[in-house]
Amino acid sequence: MYIIVIGGGKVGFYLAKELVEANHEVLVIEQDPDKVREIQDELGDIVMEGDGCEATVLDKAGTARADMVLAVTGDDEDNLVSCQVAKQRFNVGRTVARINNPQNEAIFRKLDVDITVSATTAILSHIEQELPTHQLIPLMRLKGSGLEIVEVRIPDDSRVVGRPLREILLPQQSMVALVIGEDGTPRMAGGDTVVRAGDEVVAVTMHDSEEALREALMAPPPARAF
Amino acid sequence: MRIVIMGCGRVGAALASDFSRDGCDVTVLDTDPAAFRFLADDFTGTRVVGNGIDPDVLKKIHLERVDVFVSATRGDNRNVMAAQIAKHIYGVKVVASRVFDPLREEMYRNMGLRTINPTRVQARRLKRVIEAPSDEAANLMALDFLKQDGA
Numbered sequence: 001m002y003i004i005v006i007g008g009g010k011v012g013f014y015l016a017k018e019l020v021e022a023n024h025e026v027l028v029i030e031q032d033p034d035k036v037r038e039i040q041d042e043l044g045d046i047v048m049e050g051d052g053c054e055a056t057v058l059d060k061a062g063t064a065r066a067d068m069v070l071a072v073t074g075d076d077e078d079n080l081v082s083c084q085v086a087k088q089r090f091n092v093g094r095t096v097a098r099i100n101n102p103q104n105e106a107i108f109r110k111l112d113v114d115i116t117v118s119a120t121t122a123i124l125s126h127i128e129q130e131l132p133t134h135q136l137i138p139l140m141r142l143k144g145s146g147l148e149i150v151e152v153r154i155p156d157d158s159r160v161v162g163r164p165l166r167e168i169l170l171p172q173q174s175m176v177a178l179v180i181g182e183d184g185t186p187r188m189a190g191g192d193t194v195v196r197a198g199d200e201v202v203a204v205t206m207h208d209s210e211e212a213l214r215e216a217l218m219a220p221p222p223a224r225a226f
Numbered sequence: 227m228r229i230v231i232m233g234c235g236r237v238g239a240a241l242a243s244d245f246s247r248d249g250c251d252v253t254v255l256d257t258d259p260a261a262f263r264f265l266a267d268d269f270t271g272t273r274v275v276g277n278g279i280d281p282d283v284l285k286k287i288h289l290e291r292v293d294v295f296v297s298a299t300r301g302d303n304r305n306v307m308a309a310q311i312a313k314h315i316y317g318v319k320v321v322a323s324r325v326f327d328p329l330r331e332e333m334y335r336n337m338g339l340r341t342i343n344p345t346r347v348q349a350r351r352l353k354r355v356i357e358a359p360s361d362e363a364a365n366l367m368a369l370d371f372l373k374q375d376g377a
Contacts, residue, residue: 051340055329077301077304080303081306081330084337085333103282107311107315110315173355
């Protein structure tokens with residue numbers, strides 16, 4: 001494949017290096033003459049000095065026969081324009097833009113960039129995986145018994161909203177001890193206690209049943225089959 | 227009429243001052259607060275320090291309620307990106323940009339933006355002034371250019 005990389009910074013450099021090693025035909029377009037020289041020294045004659053947003057530069061680079069254009073400078077607006085020029089003027093089949101502000105992802109898609117890649121989003125999603133938002137909060141572990149006291153906030157779309165505790169099927173060895181309303185008022189848990197959205201439910205459960213309890217209290221109602 | 231002008235350089239500021247005098251509700255955006263010095267003394271609009279390609283800034287100034295969006299910063303790419311966000315994301319009816327690179331200007335004009343390219347016109351006019359037979363003739367020509375633009 002013929003791949004044009006716009007921007008010869010760290011991302012562009014390592015991209016080009018990997019792509020060359022994978023036997024692709026690669027051309028890096030970079031404005032800064034110092035960086036151009038560095039890339040030339042390291043990777044050979046695969047770099048061109050110029051502004052990758054300019055049609056004349058892209059023309060000289062043979063963009064019309066490129067299979068892919070990767071715009072990976074540090075500026076979102078430059079990457080957008082490079083991709084748009086490549087697509088509009090040179091009919092490049094696939095354009096990829098690096099974006100820094102995650103909010104630009106939707107905008108770029110709407111403006112016809114095929115693929116957006118955001119390091120910010122990638123890192124954020126890793127963090128979110130580490131910290132699931134729908135979680136049981138362990139309050140206390142009861143020594144030796146394998147039991148623990150946990151707290152769950154009932155989401156708006158939970159299947160238990162509006163139902164009395166009696167009707168809620170909990171995993172074995174789990175019981176609800178206390179229901180605290182959104183206003184902070186605690187209600188002792190009895191069979192008639194109705195669970196509302198936003199309630200904090202304090203429950204006693206075996207450690208192994210945590211996931212089943214989470215499912216029982218937080219999952220949305222099962223999809224109805226028609 | 228609600229107008230947002232991004233870039234308060236000499237052109238942006240003159241345009242903002244004109245619209246303000248016409249009684250429009252004008253907001254000027256610039257990343258550099260010092261740029262607002264170019265605004266006329268009788269400018270009554272709003273000055274906002276911020277970047278017009280930052281979605282948070284555009285949300286803050288309620289771009290969805292705006293009738294006209296103009297981008298006139300020094301950066302072509304910033305100008306066309308902001309204009310496209312205004313038009314395609316916020317549905318602003320009239321969107322205009324200054325684009326210095328003639329090829330980029332042509333492309334974005336064909337893609338439906340209202341654009342002007344000052345470079346070619348200015349180069350042609352400069353050439354005519356240089357080729358004028360005398361200084362007097364050149365000055366007359368310059369005055370004539372101003373008159374043509376109603377300035």
